[in-house]
Amino acid sequence: MFDQLLMAFVALATIENVVAMFLGTLIGILIGALPGLTTTIGLALLIPLSFGLSPLVALGLMAGLYNGSMYGGAIPAILLNIPGTPSAIATTFDGYPMARKGRAAEALRIACYSSAIGALVSALALLLLAPPLSLVTLAFGPAEYFWVAAFGLVSISVLLGSDPIKGLISATLGLLIASVGMDTLTGRMRFTFGNLELADGVNIVVVLIGLFALPRVLRMAEEAIKTGVSRDELRLSGSRLNGRALVSLVPTWLRSSAIGIAVGILPGAGGNIAAFLSYNEAKRAARDPESFGTGNPRGVAAAETGNSSDNAASLIPTLTLGVPGNAIAALIMGGLLVHGLQPGPALFRDNGVIVYGFMLQMLITSVILVGLGGLIATRLFAQVLRTPQVLLAPMIVALMFLGLFTVSNSSFQLYLMIGFGLLGYTMERLSFPLPPMILGVILGSMAEQNLRMSLMISRGDWSYLLASPISKLIAILILVVLFVPVRRAFRKKMAMEKGS
Amino acid sequence: MTRMTGLLASASVLLAGTAAFAQSDYPSRQIELMVGFSAGGALDLLARQAQPFLQKYLDGADIVVVNVPGAGGAVMNQRLANATPDGYTLGLLSMPGVVTVLFGTDAEYTIDDFEYSGTFTFEPHSIMVGANTPYQTGAELLDAARAAPGTVTIGGAGIGSAAHLALKSLELAAGVEFNFIPSQGAAEMVNQVLGGHIDGGVTTISASYTHHQEGQARVLGVLASQRVGLTPDIPTFAEYGAAVEWGALRGIAAPAGTPQEIMDRITEAVRLTMDDPEFQEIAARNQMVLDFRDGAAFRASVEEVYLTLETMWADDPWID
Numbered sequence: 001m002f003d004q005l006l007m008a009f010v011a012l013a014t015i016e017n018v019v020a021m022f023l024g025t026l027i028g029i030l031i032g033a034l035p036g037l038t039t040t041i042g043l044a045l046l047i048p049l050s051f052g053l054s055p056l057v058a059l060g061l062m063a064g065l066y067n068g069s070m071y072g073g074a075i076p077a078i079l080l081n082i083p084g085t086p087s088a089i090a091t092t093f094d095g096y097p098m099a100r101k102g103r104a105a106e107a108l109r110i111a112c113y114s115s116a117i118g119a120l121v122s123a124l125a126l127l128l129l130a131p132p133l134s135l136v137t138l139a140f141g142p143a144e145y146f147w148v149a150a151f152g153l154v155s156i157s158v159l160l161g162s163d164p165i166k167g168l169i170s171a172t173l174g175l176l177i178a179s180v181g182m183d184t185l186t187g188r189m190r191f192t193f194g195n196l197e198l199a200d201g202v203n204i205v206v207v208l209i210g211l212f213a214l215p216r217v218l219r220m221a222e223e224a225i226k227t228g229v230s231r232d233e234l235r236l237s238g239s240r241l242n243g244r245a246l247v248s249l250v251p252t253w254l255r256s257s258a259i260g261i262a263v264g265i266l267p268g269a270g271g272n273i274a275a276f277l278s279y280n281e282a283k284r285a286a287r288d289p290e291s292f293g294t295g296n297p298r299g300v301a302a303a304e305t306g307n308s309s310d311n312a313a314s315l316i317p318t319l320t321l322g323v324p325g326n327a328i329a330a331l332i333m334g335g336l337l338v339h340g341l342q343p344g345p346a347l348f349r350d351n352g353v354i355v356y357g358f359m360l361q362m363l364i365t366s367v368i369l370v371g372l373g374g375l376i377a378t379r380l381f382a383q384v385l386r387t388p389q390v391l392l393a394p395m396i397v398a399l400m401f402l403g404l405f406t407v408s409n410s411s412f413q414l415y416l417m418i419g420f421g422l423l424g425y426t427m428e429r430l431s432f433p434l435p436p437m438i439l440g441v442i443l444g445s446m447a448e449q450n451l452r453m454s455l456m457i458s459r460g461d462w463s464y465l466l467a468s469p470i471s472k473l474i475a476i477l478i479l480v481v482l483f484v485p486v487r488r489a490f491r492k493k494m495a496m497e498k499g500s
Numbered sequence: 501m502t503r504m505t506g507l508l509a510s511a512s513v514l515l516a517g518t519a520a521f522a523q524s525d526y527p528s529r530q531i532e533l534m535v536g537f538s539a540g541g542a543l544d545l546l547a548r549q550a551q552p553f554l555q556k557y558l559d560g561a562d563i564v565v566v567n568v569p570g571a572g573g574a575v576m577n578q579r580l581a582n583a584t585p586d587g588y589t590l591g592l593l594s595m596p597g598v599v600t601v602l603f604g605t606d607a608e609y610t611i612d613d614f615e616y617s618g619t620f621t622f623e624p625h626s627i628m629v630g631a632n633t634p635y636q637t638g639a640e641l642l643d644a645a646r647a648a649p650g651t652v653t654i655g656g657a658g659i660g661s662a663a664h665l666a667l668k669s670l671e672l673a674a675g676v677e678f679n680f681i682p683s684q685g686a687a688e689m690v691n692q693v694l695g696g697h698i699d700g701g702v703t704t705i706s707a708s709y710t711h712h713q714e715g716q717a718r719v720l721g722v723l724a725s726q727r728v729g730l731t732p733d734i735p736t737f738a739e740y741g742a743a744v745e746w747g748a749l750r751g752i753a754a755p756a757g758t759p760q761e762i763m764d765r766i767t768e769a770v771r772l773t774m775d776d777p778e779f780q781e782i783a784a785r786n787q788m789v790l791d792f793r794d795g796a797a798f799r800a801s802v803e804e805v806y807l808t809l810e811t812m813w814a815d816d817p818w819i820d
Contacts, residue, residue, distance in 0.1 A: 043540065044538060044567075047545075048539065048548045048565070051548070138694055138695035138696075140695070141695055142692070182571070182605070184657070184658025184682050184683070185658065185682050186819065187604055187605075187660035187818060187819035188819060188820075189605060195606065196575050196608075197570050197571070197575055199570060199571035199572075199605065199606065200570055267687070267688065267691055268684075268688070321691075322714075324687050325687075330540065330687065331539075334541065334544075337545065337786055338545060338549070339785075342710050342787070344714055345716075346710070407538070407539075407567070407569075408569065408570075409568050410570070410575070449684065453682075453683070456679070456682075457698060459651075
């Protein structure tokens with residue numbers, strides 16, 4: 001392996017490969033930063049273009065795009081409260097409050113460093129631990145996935161906001177939306193109203209842009225008379241991130257990287273789930289959980305490390321087993337296939353230089369991210385805040401529609417997005433929190449499908465759900481997560497009664 | 501009556517005139533080749549790899565690949581059925597997907613809404629089982645399913661999908677019953693088979709064969725009348741006494757009413773593409789099982805599958 005790694009490193013040291021990685025990362029940051037364009041879309045647009053390129057150049061572009069877009073999504077999340085990709089939702093929780101307090105540049109820099117560290121740790125896991133980790137992937141069947149989804153749903157409790165009832169209503173709405181579309185387990189159409197375009201369910205990107213971007217744009221339009229943030233308020237260079245502040249983020253980085261890698265190797269789960277879980281764990285572990293949501297740098301760090309450390313890890317099952325775990329991994333597999341590279345054990349045997357080269361590219365682009373994102377893009381993008389809202393709002397709307405139409409070629413999806421926009425605006429006005437709804441959409445069908453699939457395999461025997469040690473472990477974790485706050489509240493109450 | 505005939509006659513002359521006009525300079529503008537799946541999928545890659553060759557053999561025509569994903573390709577199929585039949589809107593159809601969605605879903609087209617042109621690939625479905633399962637041959641698998649009906653778990657893309665109906669046809673032909681586990685797609689199924697969560701799965705031979713070569717799983721047989729050239733070591737289920745022919749046939753179609761001359765030109769372009777050594781090399785790299793059939797043969801396969809499914813549906817509908 002080591003000599004192949006060395007050969008791969010030499011193979012990468014060409015002008016074209018270096019340019020490809022830089023260009024890929026830059027395109028990734030841009031795609032991530034534009035609401036409506038996501039990692040999946042970027043890769044899908046890139047693959048046809050990569051036919052004529054040599055495999056390593058094409059893969060370098062893809063590696064850069066993947067890592068870059070995970071940070072890119074944080075830019076509008078922090079500056080505008082609009083997540084650029086589904087994975088950046090958790091970044092808005094503390095990133096936007098930081099920007100409101102004039103700490104936009106600091107938040108962007110933390111997001112950039114966190115993304116880079118997450119991506120770096122993840123790439124190391126891919127390089128060093130891919131074969132053993134792929135065995136973990138295989139150990140997860142429908143029963144285990146059901147518990148993973150349930151664990152995610154339980155974590156909604158952390159996001160409920162000040163009014164739990166409204167939070168639960170929002171989450172339930174999300175679950176309801178997740179039930180739209182063809183039920184693959186019976187072939188029946190659910191809530192599609194005879195419309196074929198709803199057969200695959202509601203696309204997460206449609207919900208995301210509708211719920212997060214449109215209401216925000218409407219708000220901007222309402223406040224259009226005001227201009228952007230003034231130069232003094234922005235404090236681009238003033239907010240120095242000193243060494244001590246960075247050191248204090250190290251535990252968060254480590255914890256979130258581990259979570260991101262764990263989520264990454266599980267097919268079906270993606271960067272958005274990794275970000276939510278890391279955010280929750282950071283909040284749970286903090287001594288000051290109440291400061292989360294008000295602009296805590298650790299919240300930004302947790303979310304961004306989480307979604308980026310999912311990246312390279314999610315390629316482990318794809319590269320080692322030939323089984324793509326999510327839409328992004330499937331696209332990268334497509335990118336390998338067009339060059340005649342069949343992912344799986346044979347790839348390591350026959351094309352070691354390319355597969356190790358690709359892993360190295362995932363590693364190198366995470367470092368490039370610091371340079372491109374931290375030094376250039378952050379300065380550039382923070383200027384967005386100074387753009388008058390009269391200009392910014394229509395620009396965002398145009399980008400949203402363009403991005404969505406590029407992938408779907410369907411005006412129905414645009415109307416659907418507008419519909420969700422109005423729903424999001426109404427909910428926001430009535431102070432219903434939106435994140436529980438998105439989590440409901442993401443996890444609802446995962447929980448449902450895997451539960452029913454488990455019961456089909458076991459022919460109706462519910463004990464199958466707890467048959468494996470992994471299932472038992474996650475189920476216990478869920479109980480812990482649910483009961484620790486209850487116990488803490490109970491103790492607090494006891495202590496208060498004792499005191500009085 | 502005479503007036504009526506006269507009108508009809510002049511109308512047909514007019515139509516023939518425009519058709520002739522349309523063909524003589526076809527293609528004179530951009531041709532849209534729709535694909536019913538997102539960019540990056542198997543069908544999209546086929547379209548994009550064939551596109552430069554089709555352009556070359558249609559006198560340098562400008563062909564763009566347009567992704568119209570949704571409902572397993574049915575959104576595109578429906579849009580194609582309703583498009584103007586002038587040869588400038590084409591679709592890359594995937595059979596049996598184009599037929600299977602006509603049963604029990606909201607699809608509102610029929611197989612007669614298309615003119616069929618040449619095909620590119622035919623990939624038979626195959627049955628794979630996990631490396632740790634006791635089944636060494638197709639005969640053993642069928643025997644086990646016969647001995648204890650509904651206990652052998654076989655996964656595959658959802659109910660009503662090509663994979664599901666492939667298994668159903670095998671069940672009917674062999675007189676056995678499996679426990680079909682519908683998954684979100686072939687990749688999820690493969691993961692479950694490799695991890696030993698289910699006994700086996702059904703998917704096209706090109707998707708299962710690499711796992712067989714790696715020893716991660718065993719492909720027990722293909723649902724075809726004869727062995728596939730690329731995989732000569734894999735027996736057919738016909739050899740085990742269950743004669744079933746099921747596979748993914750991919751070719752070009754146009755809306756019904758597209759002039760025959762235009763269809764012939766497209767079919768010729770597909771044939772020349774398939775004969776091009778450069779395209780054959782690309783196909784081999786991507787493990788595509790090339791199979792050229794002309795429009796009539798493509799239509800015949802579609803009609804045959806439709807009739808088979810119609811009988812199966814009348815007997816035991818799989819979506820209630």
